[in-house]
Amino acid sequence: xxxxxTTELRASYGFIERNINIVKRYxxxxxxxxxxxxxxxxxxxxxxxxxxxxxxxxxxxxxxLYLIIGTIVWRYLxxxxxxxxxVIGMERWEGTIEYTLMAPITRFTHLAGHTAxxxxxxxFHTVVILAVTAIFFEIDLSxxxxxxxxxxxxxxxxxxxxxxxxxxxxxxxFPEKGQQMTHVIISLxxxxxxxxxxxxxxxxxxxxFATYSPATYVLxxxxxALLDGAPTIALWQFLAPLIAMGALAIPFxxxxxxxxxxxxxxxxxxxxxx
Amino acid sequence: xxHTIALEIQNVSKHFNPxxxxxxxxxxxKKPVLAVNDISITVQRGEIFGVxxxxxxxxxxxxxxxxxLLVPDAGSVNIFGLDxxxxxxxxxxLINRVSVEAAFFKKLSPLENLLxxxxxxGLSGADARAKIEVILKRLDLRADAINRPMEEMxxxxxxxxxxxxxLLTAPILxxxxxxxxxxxxxxxxxxxxxVRELRDTHDATIVLTTHDxxxxxxxCDRIAIIDAGRIVALDTxxxxxxxxxxxxxxxxxxxxxxxxxxGHEPTLEEVFLQLTGKKLVEDK
Numbered sequence: 244x245x246x247x248x249t250t251e252l253r254a255s256y257g258f259i260e261r262n263i264n265i266v267k268r269y270x271x272x273x274x275x276x277x278x279x280x281x282x283x284x285x286x287x288x289x290x291x292x293x294x295x296x297x298x299x300x301x302x303x304x305x306x307x308l309y310l311i312i313g314t315i316v317w318r319y320l321x322x323x324x325x326x327x328x329x330v331i332g333m334e335r336w337e338g339t340i341e342y343t344l345m346a347p348i349t350r351f352t353h354l355a356g357h358t359a360x361x362x363x364x365x366x367f368h369t370v371v372i373l374a375v376t377a378i379f380f381e382i383d384l385s386x387x388x389x390x391x392x393x394x395x396x397x398x399x400x401x402x403x404x405x406x407x408x409x410x411x412x413x414x415x416x417f418p419e420k421g422q423q424m425t426h427v428i429i430s431l432x433x434x435x436x437x438x439x440x441x442x443x444x445x446x447x448x449x450x451x452f453a454t455y456s457p458a459t460y461v462l463x464x465x466x467x468a469l470l471d472g473a474p475t476i477a478l479w480q481f482l483a484p485l486i487a488m489g490a491l492a493i494p495f496x497x498x499x500x501x502x503x504x505x506x507x508x509x510x511x512x513x514x515x516x517x
Numbered sequence: 518x519x520h521t522i523a524l525e526i527q528n529v530s531k532h533f534n535p536x537x538x539x540x541x542x543x544x545x546x547k548k549p550v551l552a553v554n555d556i557s558i559t560v561q562r563g564e565i566f567g568v569x570x571x572x573x574x575x576x577x578x579x580x581x582x583x584x585x586l587l588v589p590d591a592g593s594v595n596i597f598g599l600d601x602x603x604x605x606x607x608x609x610x611l612i613n614r615v616s617v618e619a620a621f622f623k624k625l626s627p628l629e630n631l632l633x634x635x636x637x638x639g640l641s642g643a644d645a646r647a648k649i650e651v652i653l654k655r656l657d658l659r660a661d662a663i664n665r666p667m668e669e670m671x672x673x674x675x676x677x678x679x680x681x682x683x684l685l686t687a688p689i690l691x692x693x694x695x696x697x698x699x700x701x702x703x704x705x706x707x708x709x710x711x712v713r714e715l716r717d718t719h720d721a722t723i724v725l726t727t728h729d730x731x732x733x734x735x736x737c738d739r740i741a742i743i744d745a746g747r748i749v750a751l752d753t754x755x756x757x758x759x760x761x762x763x764x765x766x767x768x769x770x771x772x773x774x775x776x777x778x779x780g781h782e783p784t785l786e787e788v789f790l791q792l793t794g795k796k797l798v799e800d801k
Binding site for chain 1: 533534578581584585586587588606607609610612614616618620621622623624625629632633634635636637638639640641666682
């Protein structure tokens, strides 16, 4: 194998290995975070029987699955987003930012390793939440196209990665408050993407933003596959915009990250603790 | 690599504009700071080159410029003939840095931190582990400490691991930014011995910033005295001390007579005071 490629792959693996070690060392925090995520998802899912108790005409079994898909998909995407936006924040917190950013590797290598870990971590996190949720609710997946749902989720995560890379620029440019600013982006995506309700109920201005959120297509695609049992070929209408968004957002994010890094080097913002 | 010049800095300046273009700062920008002001230096291969100055004099900015962490406003920095901006990746392969604060993932162990550092520079896991074992043994790091979190280690131990991390990548230009600040006398001596050994056995060129006059005097082949971002003197420790004699009271040719008047050989502290009118380390 080409030496340069081997070097980059080893460096990329270095980020995966480092993040695994960090998760192992902060295991107590991981337990707390997982507990919080599970209770949060359960609280959302219990809205369905709650609505059923208020209005006897509602099909609570469908509503439960609708909300569970929403909360599970959102957990999966948002965990990837948070890991990506923390790529700079965690280095600032630990004080290693200068050391990592003066290493002889491309930013693509850096972000590829970090992202690969984020996707696997998020999958594990999501499976645990799903397993616990399944204990509390009778989930009927007899009509579901599980493979189609998984494809939508995987393709969706790729386009979400692009958004995460763009958002990761904020902590680079604003050492003190940049990390908090990323919460604005994720909360806006939560609002417009139809996580717990159909996008159709939103006012026109918000529906406009929903068109540009990858989460909208992931959620609609996942619901079509799991709730309606839509065949994989029929999911193309959701996959196509996701692929297009990923193809644009990832190179754009990397390009923008490069510009932001250069700006940070000019203004002296690549320092620990801001 | 055939170059005899390890580091060539020509007319480099760097200023910072805190708060500029930041919409979150309601009070607007603070006054711009000229951290490095038209500095030119040439460091020969194999040299231990010291940069001596008080806190805030521009030492760390100087090191961060060479480390590719800052872009100069003006001038150029070349490392073994490579430009730090144009050939950034190639330059990064040649250098490594030990900073005043040991920058580690605090919950991770020395082994985990070192493995991460080694992989960033393209080492395989097996090669890295073998090198880590040798280097940590040389640094006299206790075997039981290698798997404990860094946060449980003393500052001196952490700094040894920081040096080990730099050595892992076999840099031919090693940047040491106040590596002994805050260390106890024993740890300080150990680090200083290691710096000498590095130069002698690893063919490394070393740029060392410090505000410890004795350290600069004992370790460095040449020293640049820096104040408010400018180099106010650059020479060997012996020649710098002669400046006190020349500028202060007696001609250079009769420096020994001046030493007798002074009662002792001038220190670099006195050199600094003579050149800048300031003390190197503020009184507490």
